[in-house]
Amino acid sequence: MAENLIINGGNKQEMYETLLPQLLSLTTGETDTVANMANVAAALKQTFDFFWVGFYRVKEEMLVLAPFQGPLACTRIRYGKGVCGTAWKEARTIVVPDVEQFPGHIACSSDSRSEIVVPVVRGGKVVAVLDIDSDKLNEFDEVDAEYLEKLCASLPI
Numbered sequence: 001m002a003e004n005l006i007i008n009g010g011n012k013q014e015m016y017e018t019l020l021p022q023l024l025s026l027t028t029g030e031t032d033t034v035a036n037m038a039n040v041a042a043a044l045k046q047t048f049d050f051f052w053v054g055f056y057r058v059k060e061e062m063l064v065l066a067p068f069q070g071p072l073a074c075t076r077i078r079y080g081k082g083v084c085g086t087a088w089k090e091a092r093t094i095v096v097p098d099v100e101q102f103p104g105h106i107a108c109s110s111d112s113r114s115e116i117v118v119p120v121v122r123g124g125k126v127v128a129v130l131d132i133d134s135d136k137l138n139e140f141d142e143v144d145a146e147y148l149e150k151l152c153a154s155l156p157i
């Protein structure tokens with residue numbers, strides 16, 4: 001279970017391959033969205049030591065902060081704003097190698113240098129986004145996108 005995640009290192013792909021089945025087994029059968037988002041954020045943060053990992057949920061036509069791990073973050077993001085609002089609007093994963101090069105990036109922390117945002121789509125609509133920030137440039141690539149998309153597609157949230 002969550003407190004006993006078994007990740008034996010290896011490369012990033014191997015770590016995702018080990019982590020994802022454990023996360024799906026942990027969350028499957030649990031119907032509470034907040035509980036599942038909370039454990040997913042904790043597991044990703046613990047496994048990869050990312051700077052910030054969390055969810056925003058679509059609520060009242062905005063993205064509203066949901067379970068996360070890391071420093072305090074902005075509470076609400078408008079449709080089409082920042083990386084999160086753009087991933088929501090375009091319903092696609094966005095990888096940002098250098099946040100300073102992304103027009104309109106919302107800097108919740110000046111320590112964030114690169115970012116990936118993956119939409120959570122249910123019934124053809126974006127219902128949430130998974131946002132991960134790194135304090136290193138160029139942290140995320142197509143491997144992260146592939147596995148985080150699989151995770152977001154399968155999670156009971």
Ligand code: SME
Binds near residue numbers: 052
């Ligand atoms: N950087 C995000 C805002 C959320 S924080 O990174 C936690 C954005 O531009 O949408």
